[in-house]
Amino acid sequence: MEIWMRIKNMSTLGLLKSRVKMTERFDCHHCNESLFGKKYILREESPHCVQCFETLYANTCEECAKPIGCDCKDLCYKDRHWHETCFHCSQCKNSLVDKPFAVKEDQLLCTECYSNEYSSRCHECKKTIMPGTRKMEYKGSSWHETCFICHRCQQPIGTKSFIPKDNQNFCVPCYEKQYAMQCVQCKKPITTGGVTYREQPWHKECFVCTACKKQLSGQRFTSRDEFAYCLNCFCDLYAKKCAGCTNPISGLGGTKYISFEERQWHNDCFNCKKCSLSLVGRGFLTERDDILCPDCGKDI
Incomplete structure (x- = not known):
């Protein structure tokens, strides 16, 4: 809420005595009564008696609803007018003349009453955050700008990035020093994301195929020998080749394979060379590098 000090004094209209000669006419512009020897007020260079001027042009006080006469100060704010004695706080009634004030729902309030009624309190020092002062807000709580500080280094955070932890706020460098895990590969703090492998932390970008x-x-x-590999590299480097299709047998994901005399086959590839009958769980014969079902082997 802003604080306003702009008050316009409307009582700048002088009360003058007539200096015209008695032989001349000098009448009120509105009622035509003579103004000789009387107070009058000029408006747009036309003289008015006090009564006519107040009836026609005087502003009405917002507080007491009475006209603000020529002999009173007229205090103005946003096209609203008050007698000097009526320009006071709506709660404590203290005068607001030449003092900062706030407006809430068309009511004038001194800064103290406004703060007690409407201002938020600092989450750190518990004091009122005065209208017009800078404040920091986070998750429904407010702080004075000077109270919103890093719990570790005690320096104001301001508009810099910060990380909350255990109801305390930390600037990023302090959080990394105190809490962040370090990547096994690059030894730098892991502030977001990350991967755990063999109970050790890694940056995602650092956890790569060997x-x-x-x-x-x-x-x-x-993995092999504690080194991680993608499936393609692992198969190319270490997997045994199927004697049937010559593709790698990864053994991953529960892949089943047949092993015989230092040769391996995928289950789907362990078939009779002649009739293609699956030999998984069956008896078989060998002819050089070929495997045969018993029926086909009879013809050998």
């Missing part, structure tokens, strides 16, 4: 260096976050991967 061979091709592609990020493994969100991808299927495996």
Whole structure:
């Protein structure tokens, strides 16, 4: 809420005595009564007696609803007018002349009454945040700008980024020093996201395949000798090749395979060379590098 000090004194109309000669006419512009020896007021260069001027032009006081006469100060704010004695706080009744004030629902309030009634209190020092002063707001709470500080270094946070923890606020450098885990790979703090592998923290961008260096976050991967590999690199480097289709047998995801005399086959590839009958769980014969079902083997 703003504080207003702009008060216009409307009582600048002088009360003059007539100096015209007795032989001349000098009458009120409105009622035509003679103004000789009487007080009068000029409006647009036309003289008016006091009564006519107040009837025609005097402003009405917002407080007492009476006209503000020529002999009174007229205090004005946003086209509203008050007698000097009527210009006071609507709660404590103290005069607001030459003092800062606030307006709430068309009511004049001194800064103290306004603060007690409407201003928020600082979450840190519990004191009122006065109207017109800068304040910081976060999750429904307010602070004086000088009270919104980092819990660790005690420096004002202002408009800089901060991280809340355990009902305390920390500037980013202090939070990283006190709480953030460090990446196993680059040794720098992990402030957002991150990956845990073998109970150790990594930045997502640091957790990559040992061979091709592609990020493994969100991808299927495996490991060998404590090093992580994407599936393609692991199969190319370490997986045994199927004797049937020559593709790698990864063994991942519960993949089943057949092993015989240092050769391996995918389950789907362990078939008779001649009739293609699956030999999984069946007896079979070998002819050099080929495997045969017993029926086909009879013809050998």
